Amino acid sequence: MNIAIAQSGGPTAAINSSLCGVFDEAEKYNEIDRIYGSLNGIEGILNDNLIDLKEVLITENDKQLLKRTPSTVLGSCRFKLKNSSDDDSDYKRITQTFAKYDIKAFFYIGGNDSMDTVMKLDAYFRENHIDIKVVGVPKTIDNDLPLTDHTPGFGSAAKYVATTLQEIIRDSRVYSIPSVTIVEIMGRDAGWLTASSCVLRANGEPAPHLIYLPESDFSQERYLEDVKRISERYKAVIVAVSEGIDCLASRSEATDAFGHKYLSGVGKYLEELTRDHMGCKVRSIELNVMQRCGSHIASLTDLDEAWRIGAAAVNEALKYGGSGIMMGFRRISNNPYRVGIVPLDVRECANKAKYFPKEWITPEGNNVTIDALNYFLPLIQGEPKIDYRNGIPVHFRLDQ
Amino acid sequence: MNIAIAQSGGPTAAINSSLCGVFDEAEKYNEIDRIYGSLNGIEGILNDNLIDLKEVLITENDKQLLKRTPSTVLGSCRFKLKNSSDDDSDYKRITQTFAKYDIKAFFYIGGNDSMDTVMKLDAYFRENHIDIKVVGVPKTIDNDLPLTDHTPGFGSAAKYVATTLQEIIRDSRVYSIPSVTIVEIMGRDAGWLTASSCVLRANGEPAPHLIYLPESDFSQERYLEDVKRISERYKAVIVAVSEGIDCLASRSEATDAFGHKYLSGVGKYLEELTRDHMGCKVRSIELNVMQRCGSHIASLTDLDEAWRIGAAAVNEALKYGGSGIMMGFRRISNNPYRVGIVPLDVRECANKAKYFPKEWITPEGNNVTIDALNYFLPLIQGEPKIDYRNGIPVHFRLDQ
Missing domain, CATH: 3.40.50.460 (Phosphofructokinase domain)
Incomplete structure (x- = not known):
């Protein structure tokens, strides 16, 4: 069996790290043969535009370099699936591509809109008794995804x-x-x-x-x-x-x-x-x-967590049969900072937003409280080691 | 005897490193007692607004931290001295302040306009037989100071x-x-x-x-x-x-x-x-x-050179009696990159600009040549080690 990964929505400094997390964890599964990357989000599945990630992420250094490279190495899209009850043609094309490449699990790294795709695809597969797991991996610098303590890319x-x-x-x-x-x-x-x-x-x-x-x-x-x-x-x-x-x-x-x-x-x-x-x-x-996209001053905590949540998505789908879920963080403590990773019902996350708490805004509406400071501080800790060539940070690049 | 340092013009990531270079070198001279910092450029001299730098730069760590802190720790100004033949009142006030604090050498870190001040002060002191050395230390991100190969802050x-x-x-x-x-x-x-x-x-x-x-x-x-x-x-x-x-x-x-x-x-x-x-x-x-002011991604070559040219200014004034000069870089070779530091006649630098060479622009006027690339590359090499506290680079701060 094979799996596919795609990236969607606006760029962040951590979205490639989540891709690496999915890829790296999937490599540990003997039953997984190929790991496909879908170019430009779900559009790559629709248009049969996939690449074999094992051909581009060859060494450990490739993965570490991609982890620290900003934006989406596979490209992105702003594509909203129609409701399958109105028009199921895109669903059929997606199912065909998945069948053609023997893809049994699909990992979609993205924000609110991308979780809409995860939700709709999972519902369609369930209704039609197609055994393909669909798991969302969150990302957004806006930090506005519901239920998760915070979102990779934000830190x-x-x-x-x-x-x-x-x-x-x-x-x-x-x-x-x-x-x-x-x-x-x-x-x-x-x-x-x-x-x-x-x-x-x-x-x-x-x-x-x-x-x-x-x-x-x-x-x-x-x-x-x-x-x-x-x-x-x-x-x-x-x-x-x-x-x-x-x-x-x-x-x-x-x-x-x-x-x-x-x-x-x-x-x-x-x-x-x-x-x-x-x-x-x-x-x-x-x-x-x-x-x-300021990866040269990325938070190491953020990059590490982005990787871990990608890896956890693979385990959730492959070990526990999870689908129709978005992975999320649950904060256990601030000091020392500890978080767990949990599966969340994507229907509770898609198309919804989590706003900054009113109780963390000062009464005058012109500043934030110490609770906000305590929430934010752990997320910006640590710095990745950057490789420089000719005085410029080295980026992983798929093409010109 | 004492000396004074001031910073002028727009901020750069390296102007504090030059201040450290002057300070650090001056500390090695037994005959120099106090090292004054003039607040807001020459305005600090005019308004008798000086601080004793030995009271704020106490440890080696203070200097290293200030070296990596952007902008001007002593503040800056945009002040143009009138011609002394038209109105010498400011010159008299400056002379009074220098006499009051027994300041025998003045180091002015700045760009084209600041070199005008160096030139005019030196001429005034010479005409009036006042033995105060005035030396310019260049800085500007524009890299447009004449005669010097490049300017601290630019890299x-x-x-x-x-x-x-x-x-x-x-x-x-x-x-x-x-x-x-x-x-x-x-x-x-x-x-x-x-x-x-x-x-x-x-x-x-x-x-x-x-x-x-x-x-x-x-x-x-x-x-x-x-x-x-x-x-x-x-x-x-x-x-x-x-x-x-x-x-x-x-x-x-x-x-x-x-x-x-x-x-x-x-x-x-x-x-x-x-x-x-x-x-x-x-x-x-x-x-x-x-x-x-992006000091977190400063060029170590630039910061080191900014320090060295500040130190060289002290030696030029104290060892060789130089005055009315601006220190400059002379490039010896590109590969390996080597530069020397030389005194330049400030009258050849003040109020003049060095433009990007026409011969380094492509004939179409929409790009630059390989000669430009070879010129620029050595200047951006190396990264300073940044101290982080709470995930944020530590800056040297004189006040709130």
Whole structure:
């Protein structure tokens, strides 16, 4: 028998590590012959576009290198399966490909949308008495998958954000004039990654002084009051803001003091708003895709866990016959940090989101609590050893 | 006798290493008692705002930590001295402060503008027969100081750009649809840092496929032809563009297909231009201040050289009586890489810029040659050992 792995959704620094975890564990099973990689997520299964992973991951070094390489080595997709009751043609093509390659288990590494595919495929196979296990391996820098304590990819993104933010803080403090620096962090609906910027406090760093998440109500008036109050104490005010905060509703009509429309993006918007009202030096910085693919400053805890949860998915399917599940983390303790890996019903995970807890947001809605800090800290610990060639980190590359 | 050090201009990852180099070398001189740090550049001298560096840099570990901490620990300024023939009041205040603290040598770490201060102070002291040595220690991520082979701070910025760009390349390749990614890199007048993105070629990476510098004429028509041609071969086109390329002249009148004015910044401008003409997925990314303060991925060669050139400045002033000079690098060989440190007449450096050589730009004006690659590669070699606390790099901090 053979198995297949695919990757889906937006890139992270840890999604290839999960692939390695699945691959490495599957290699230990004598009954598994070939381990296929499906190119561009489920599209590779639909279009019969598979590669034999044993032909590309040959040495232990290949696996270790891929573990530390960001993004999805097999490519990704944004593909939503129709309901099989409406149109089962894609299901039939998938079943054909699986039959053609004798694939008996399929591991899908992805986020909320990908778990929808896991759920639907598993239901279809069960209904039609087809014995193919379908197991989801979670990933997303947004950390918004339900039931699991956290999600692979998040810890590395959080470590990138903290490291970069600390450097921006140093940079912001050079001149004697007052300033406000607004750092826009990914997270359209969930504020986990923005909230994680609080980890700098563990080292005595008071910045970011203000943290705004989509989970709390945003008011421009309170924001401006907050910035003014902080600027009385700190020369260089640092604001961490989630791209998804609700200040955009009124944006299309909003104009600055000169009657110009505000530019797009929360960071730019707040930059102009702040400049109009504060009159000091203001800049906004977008951490952009670097925060999701910054593998050179990945969290080793994250990469190791991503590998382990991939391996656990194989055992769940092969040893215990699990299917229609998403693997998840259960936190046992914070100090020492210990987590277990558990199978979760994918129907409870797919198409659902886990938001940052309201009780971890301060009453003023402009910062997070010590509980949040304690939650985040273990996830950013440790650094992978990076191989450099010509002064540049070496990446695993499948093609040009 | 005592000496003073100050830092000026924009932050880099290496400017604190040069401070350590001056401090560490000065400590070896028995005749030097106190080593003062002037806060916010020359403004600290003008305002009598000095600190005793021996009180803050106590252990070897303090120095090593500061060496790896980005930005300017003493703060910075953008202060231009008037000509003393027009108004010598600032010169008198500076002389008073130096007399008050028995400062006999002043080391100014900075870029083109700071060398103007070195030049003017030295001339004033000579004219008035005041025996105070003034020596410039170069720094700028722009690498545009004349006469020196390269400038401390540049190698670390180049290593950050290469490392980050490689991750953006991985990120850009995940989906099956064609795309263009435009990465805007610092350099208003000189394209050195943007050109340095060619180092990825040393590891067989074909991207960035197009590199545009301020030193070559930019034509929108040729740019669009370039992108079209590259997109026929590569699914994910990567463009590295200097913030200073000359496509802005016509920008104020330029509108997109919908009659909207283009947004500010070269990256955003090219993003909209490309989207209008290519119709594919296009995004632009600004590396922003991270490229100048990204010390967690600094070049060890750069940090070591920054230290050495600071130390050499002390010897030049104290052993050889040098003044009115800027220290510079002279490259002896590329392979093995060897550089010497030499004193340069600051009058030949101040207020002047060194541009990227035209002969290192390809005839099409959209890339750089192998000579550029050979020049850049030695500068990004080696990685400093980073201390982490709570998963975050430790920075040296003077205050909150």
